[in-house]
Amino acid sequence: MRTGLVVIAAAAVLGLAFAGTAAADSAYHTERLALRGVAGAPGGGMVVNVHANGPNVYAHEIYTLSHAVPGTYQVVLSIYPGSLSCSGTPIMLPTAQLVTNAVGNGRADVKFAPEMVGELRGSTLSISWTVTGPATYVTRCTVVTLD
Numbered sequence: 001m002r003t004g005l006v007v008i009a010a011a012a013v014l015g016l017a018f019a020g021t022a023a024a025d026s027a028y029h030t031e032r033l034a035l036r037g038v039a040g041a042p043g044g045g046m047v048v049n050v051h052a053n054g055p056n057v058y059a060h061e062i063y064t065l066s067h068a069v070p071g072t073y074q075v076v077l078s079i080y081p082g083s084l085s086c087s088g089t090p091i092m093l094p095t096a097q098l099v100t101n102a103v104g105n106g107r108a109d110v111k112f113a114p115e116m117v118g119e120l121r122g123s124t125l126s127i128s129w130t131v132t133g134p135a136t137y138v139t140r141c142t143v144v145t146l147d
Helices: 002-019 114-120
Strands: 031-037 044-050 059-066 072-080 091-099 106-112 124-132 136-138 142-145
Touching (some): 031 124, 059 072, 059 091, 106 114
Antiparallel strands (some): 031 044, 072 091, 072 124, 124 136, 124 142
């Protein structure tokens, strides 16, 4: 009997813990995109693209490099408003600077306020990321719906 009450209490606590969490973006779900080295660059990394659509943080991007060429990198978001395949002339948006340690590991992030999205809200577009420095790393093209 006591074990049953403990299980029920634990389930109730978990239920309450998740009840207060923010709902996921219904138009675009969090996406993890691999950063692959260009021209034989060692290592790689990841871009995590989160769209919270909150009143203070509309989107949050996290960038990591692992076993990359050590140094300082610039992250650039390429936005293709008229394309779903990353074709045409992009809007180039430098987002963050990423510094790796001696073994090539580093992390950076950026948060976008709702007003930064501007006229792109309500559109579906394609985007990709490039991380340039002592070596270059890129993601594949992905389609994002901004609500």
